[in-house]
Each structure stands twice: as C-alpha cells, then as structure tokens.
Amino acid sequence: MFCEQCEQTASGNGCHQWGACGKSPQLNAVQDLLVYCLRGLAPVVIKARQLGISTHDEDVFTCESLFATMTNVNFDRKRFTKYVRDCIEKRDNLKAKVKEASPEPVKWTRVSGYHPDFNESLVEQGQDLALGFISESARDVDIFSLKLTVLYGIKGAASYTFHAQELGQEDEQVYEFIQEALDALNHQDFTLDDWVNLALKVGEINLRAMELLDAGHTNTYGHPTPTPVPLNPRKGKAILVSGHDIRQLEAILKQTADKGITVYTHGELLPAHGYPLLKQNYPHLYGHYGTAWQNQTKEFAKFPGAIIVTTNCLMPPHETYDEKLFTIGPVGFAGINYIPAEEGNIPNFSPAIQQSLDMPGFVEEQPPRQVMAGFARNAVLNVADQVIDGVKQGKIRHFFLVGGCDGAKPERNYYTEFVEKVPEDCIVLTLACGKFRFFDQQLGEIGSLPRLMDVGQCNDAYSAIQIALGLAKAFDMDVNQLPLSMILSWYEQKAVAVLLTLLYLGIKDIRLGPTLPAFISPNVFKLLSEKYQLKAITTPDEDLAACLG
Structure with a gap:
C-alpha cells in the first residue's frame, strides 16, 4: 500500500x-x-x-x-x-x-x-x-x-x-x-x-x-454564544454522539425527546452547545463526555449507553464496546451497527435509542465541572471595542490561535505546554479537537475577556478567519500586521484544506506541527516557506519568544 x-x-x-x-x-x-x-x-x-x-x-x-x-x-x-x-x-x-x-x-x-x-x-x-x-x-x-x-x-x-x-x-x-x-x-x-x-x-x-x-x-441554530458546558455526567440513561454533524445531532435530539435519555456530545461536537436554538429546543442536550478522538477506545468502553459516530474520526473499535457502537452516513466499520438514512437523509435511530434504554446509564451524580464554548465570530467581534481598548492600553499584548487536529503522538504535548506558557497578558483562541490538549485549563481573564476562547469545530476556521479579518479592519491594518500568531496542529485532510485556505488568503508566519506532511516535498515546503514564511514548530519557549518578538 x-x-x-x-x-x-x-x-x-x-x-x-x-x-x-x-x-x-x-x-x-x-x-x-x-x-x-x-x-x-x-x-x-x-x-x-x-x-x-x-x-x-x-x-x-x-x-x-x-x-x-x-x-x-x-x-x-x-x-x-x-x-x-x-x-x-x-x-x-x-x-x-x-x-x-x-x-x-x-x-x-x-x-x-x-x-x-x-x-x-x-x-x-x-x-x-x-x-x-x-x-x-x-x-x-x-x-x-x-x-x-x-x-x-x-x-x-x-x-x-x-x-x-x-x-x-x-x-x-x-x-x-x-x-x-x-x-x-x-x-x-x-x-x-x-x-x-x-x-x-x-x-x-x-x-x-x-x-x-x-x-x-x-x-x-443561531449564532453561537458563550455557553458553559458540563463535563460531569448526570444520573440517568445516556446516549453519546461523536463526530462533527450537527444536523444529525439534532435528529438524534428530536428522536430522544421525552424518552428520559440525556444526550452527551463527544469530540468535535462540543461546540454544538453554543448554538442557542439547539439548547433552547432540546433541554436534554446536557453536557460533553470525553476528549479527543484518539482517546475513544478508553472513553467509549466506559460510557453506559449507546454511541453514535456521525463522521470521522472513528478508530477500529474494541470488543468491549462494539455492540453499543453505531455509525451513520459515510462512516463505517465491518461488523459494526450501521443505521442507513431514510427520508430526508435522516436515519431512524430507534436501535441506538433502545440500546441506551436497555443499558444502565449513569448511576450516580458526579462533582460539577465545566468548560466554556461558543466564542465564534459574532461573540468575539461583538466585544471588539473591548479587545481594541485592551490592546491600546497595553493590557492585551498578543493573540494566539492554537488549534487544529489532535492525535496520539507524544510530540503533541507541545501544544499543552505552549498554552501553559503563554504570558498572562495574552489571549488564546482555539478550535477543532486540538483544543482537548488544554480545553479545561483555567487561564483566567483580562478585564471581562476570557484568556481562553473556544471558536468551534475545525470548519469554524472560517469563524476564526472572520475574527482576524474583523480585527484587522478595526485596527485599520493588514491581517499579517495584527498581534496574532497561528500555532496549528494537523492530522487529516480537512486540516490540509484549511491550511490551503489560509495560504490562499495570504496569511503568513503560520507554525505547523507536530510534524510536516510526508506528502510535501522539500522543494515544495521551501517554496511555501519563502512565500508565506510557513514554518515547522520547534519548542514552546523558542516559538513563544519568536512570536512575541
């Protein structure tokens, strides 16, 4: 192969x-x-x-x-x-x-x-x-x-x-x-x-x-708004929805309404909690369970209900949970329950719902824990005046967009360490599952602005781009002149598409890791480095020093 x-x-x-x-x-x-x-x-x-x-x-x-x-x-x-x-x-x-x-x-x-x-x-x-x-x-x-x-x-x-x-x-x-x-x-x-x-x-x-x-x-579903998302399960029957597909999440919420089942998100569906109409219409959408895709074999085994994977990233399942795992749409694995689409391209989730009703669910309450989601472009740009004032008054020195895909390699600890070392007068924006390296860090605030803001899914790179362009307009400068550095992790092909989008927009000085794509030849990388100053990550200390100048 x-x-x-x-x-x-x-x-x-x-x-x-x-x-x-x-x-x-x-x-x-x-x-x-x-x-x-x-x-x-x-x-x-x-x-x-x-x-x-x-x-x-x-x-x-x-x-x-x-x-x-x-x-x-x-x-x-x-x-x-x-x-x-x-x-x-x-x-x-x-x-x-x-x-x-x-x-x-x-x-x-x-x-x-x-x-x-x-x-x-x-x-x-x-x-x-x-x-x-x-x-x-x-x-x-x-x-x-x-x-x-x-x-x-x-x-x-x-x-x-x-x-x-x-x-x-x-x-x-x-x-x-x-x-x-x-x-x-x-x-x-x-x-x-x-x-x-x-x-x-x-x-x-x-x-x-x-x-x-x-x-x-x-x-x-409305524009996302800053929303606290519980990380602690609550007592009762449960179903877990993983992937990226918010439309299919809503279909599951509709079909589980009034059945006494709490719906939890997993992975890239965490940002779904920020959509106001989704939360308003489906109060049994309660919290988030687990972290990034590469941890699913341990996390899925412990979840006491059915699990539905709507998109990537699916790992080869273990026998400890394969009977309670369901896939839909383009997702599949031989021998695993597959629910085909019906009218309107929406599956009938009855098999997964019944599986959850037959399982014990969470049998006890857990201590409260939460993270914030919903800092998409409208939420951030609506407080652009506070951002501008913070920069002009010297309270905000720099912005870091630390996001992208997570993965299992030890080198990805770089992103955790990087965020932990970001100075207290800097703000971190994050998106995609790379955030699970640090999404529950308590970084505090600068004035009324959180120092850690979750912009959303990988496709919400669009929102992050609009934030950057909006701030550039407000400051009356080119986006590459903003006190903003992009520290990106990549894993699969959506990340490749997003990187090409950033290069198309002429955004420079992107730091990419944890390793460079194997399909990028040395000459092609040299070309991108010369034209866009695209570079590989080094160490958190070196990269922070370079970004902060």
Whole structure:
C-alpha cells in the first residue's frame, strides 16, 4: 500500500505495510480504486454540465464518496465496493445523457472508460491503479507532491460541502471546481506553477465551502454564544454522539425527546452547545463526555449507553464496546451497527435509542465541572471595542490561535505546554479537537475577556478567519500586521484544506506541527516557506519568544 494522507504515517514517511489508522492494505486499495473511478466520473460531469444536464446527484455522491475515503471515516470494504458500483453506474448513465444531448460524438479518455471487473479482485485492480498513479508522476517528485496536496485538500473541502448541502447550503461553483480538480489529476501536462495555483484554488473553494457550512449552522441554530458546558455526567440513561454533524445531532435530539435519555456530545461536537436554538429546543442536550478522538477506545468502553459516530474520526473499535457502537452516513466499520438514512437523509435511530434504554446509564451524580464554548465570530467581534481598548492600553499584548487536529503522538504535548506558557497578558483562541490538549485549563481573564476562547469545530476556521479579518479592519491594518500568531496542529485532510485556505488568503508566519506532511516535498515546503514564511514548530519557549518578538 501507499498512503501518506495523514499526520500519523509510519516513521513520518507514509504507510506501506498497514495503515497507522488501522486501515488494511486491502481497504486502501479499494479506496484508491474508488478515487480513480471518481476521476473518471469527473470529465463526464464536466461535459454534462456544459450541455445543461443536471449533475446534482453526481456532485453530492462525489463529495460523500471522497469523504468516505478520508482518514478514520470508513473501514468497511463492502461499503466501498458499493460506492465503486454506484460510481460506474452514475457515470455510464450520465454518458448516455451526454450522448443524447451532444451534437457531436464525445471521445472519452481511458479513465472515463474504465470498468472494474467485479468478478475479479478489486484489491488487485486498486493496487495496479495506485501504482500507475505513482509511476506516471515519478519523473517529478514536486509535481507529485502538489498532486497529492490537491487530492487531499479536495477531500477536506468535499467533506465540508457534504455537510453544507445537508443543511440546504450549496454553490454550483464549489461542485464545479471539485470535479475540475479531480479531472486535473488525470493530466500530465500541468507545470509546477499550474499545480501551485490549483492548490491555492482548493484553498479558495474550501473557504466558500466553510462559509456555506457556517451559514447552514447559524441560519438553522443561531449564532453561537458563550455557553458553559458540563463535563460531569448526570444520573440517568445516556446516549453519546461523536463526530462533527450537527444536523444529525439534532435528529438524534428530536428522536430522544421525552424518552428520559440525556444526550452527551463527544469530540468535535462540543461546540454544538453554543448554538442557542439547539439548547433552547432540546433541554436534554446536557453536557460533553470525553476528549479527543484518539482517546475513544478508553472513553467509549466506559460510557453506559449507546454511541453514535456521525463522521470521522472513528478508530477500529474494541470488543468491549462494539455492540453499543453505531455509525451513520459515510462512516463505517465491518461488523459494526450501521443505521442507513431514510427520508430526508435522516436515519431512524430507534436501535441506538433502545440500546441506551436497555443499558444502565449513569448511576450516580458526579462533582460539577465545566468548560466554556461558543466564542465564534459574532461573540468575539461583538466585544471588539473591548479587545481594541485592551490592546491600546497595553493590557492585551498578543493573540494566539492554537488549534487544529489532535492525535496520539507524544510530540503533541507541545501544544499543552505552549498554552501553559503563554504570558498572562495574552489571549488564546482555539478550535477543532486540538483544543482537548488544554480545553479545561483555567487561564483566567483580562478585564471581562476570557484568556481562553473556544471558536468551534475545525470548519469554524472560517469563524476564526472572520475574527482576524474583523480585527484587522478595526485596527485599520493588514491581517499579517495584527498581534496574532497561528500555532496549528494537523492530522487529516480537512486540516490540509484549511491550511490551503489560509495560504490562499495570504496569511503568513503560520507554525505547523507536530510534524510536516510526508506528502510535501522539500522543494515544495521551501517554496511555501519563502512565500508565506510557513514554518515547522520547534519548542514552546523558542516559538513563544519568536512570536512575541
């Protein structure tokens, strides 16, 4: 196998024997086969769109399929076999429509004419196609590096686009570019500059995808407000919802209403507590249980109710809790309960609800503990005058955005130590699951402003960007002149998409860790370092000193 799309790749050089995430070489091969088939679907979608043929179904399918191939989303080979079958069927049906509508015959390339042999091993076919993709790019490692950057960035953007369309927020330009980027992977005549520009375009499109998802959340549930979130479970039946999908969380809340079940969030769903209409309409949404995704094997085993994983990050489950684990949407693992979508793309969660009712739940109260969530852009910019006054009066020296993905590597202790050492006249903004390294730290306040503010999920990088742009406007300066430093951790492909967005916006001096992406070649990193001053993290003390100048 060949996989280097996430941060935890073996020895930092890619996984070649078995995925560090738990993905087998066989699963990896079928995922590669699916990506190849999506690359063949893309030119047909582009041609159909030119002829005025609707491609909405194919566009949504593409986003869901790419989402499923992301790290720690779906480990079920049978599900991927179905994705491959559906992809070929959709492509061939669309070809027939194109043939009927086109005034001239269309000559399709090899990738758009490819048909897997479902009577033979899909694993071997996927392995051959992956080897071909590597071989055709081997003559220029820097172009291959950028091709992978584009592919992984598009996977991240597709996941945000998938969630946005669930909430009724879509943009044809986003769908159009995703197909164009997949088609670009078929080309051998693009220059290095072409690939650099395409990677930055991924960042631009991802910004729009995050904007759409932000609109879906805020239009549906209101703008987040600072909200205390209990960390102590309360006595009674319980159900745990993990992942990122707030729409599916709401569906679970609707279906558990008046059933005597308390709903807890896990992982990236912590920011859901900040949405006022969600809390107002569903009082049984009570608290947050556990921390980041990599701790789920211990945390899930101890939870006394059903657990529903709505998106990544899913780890290969242990037998201590696999019977109470449920997956939905693009998420899957062979042998684990899967609840398919029904009307409106909403599952019937009855099996998970019954499981929770049959389990003991929490049998005693625990001492109160809480954290604050809900410091999204409106909450922060509404007190911009206090922020500006604090800076002008010398009470606030610097802002640090310390966020991104968490993971299991010891090097990630850097982020805990960094926040602990941030001086008392500085404010820390955080987002995504990287915050679980320090989310319960008591950093105090500067005036009435908390020194630690949780901006939200990984997709709420959009909110963090708007905060930075809003403050730059208020201070009448370029965003790179703000007393703001970004200290980011990355893990999977959504983080790649967010980083490309920041580079597209021209944001400089980003510090990235805990290790650099294995798919970024030395020359490509040198290019990014020279143009954007992108740099690897060093030590907390050195980086703090450099940021504070």
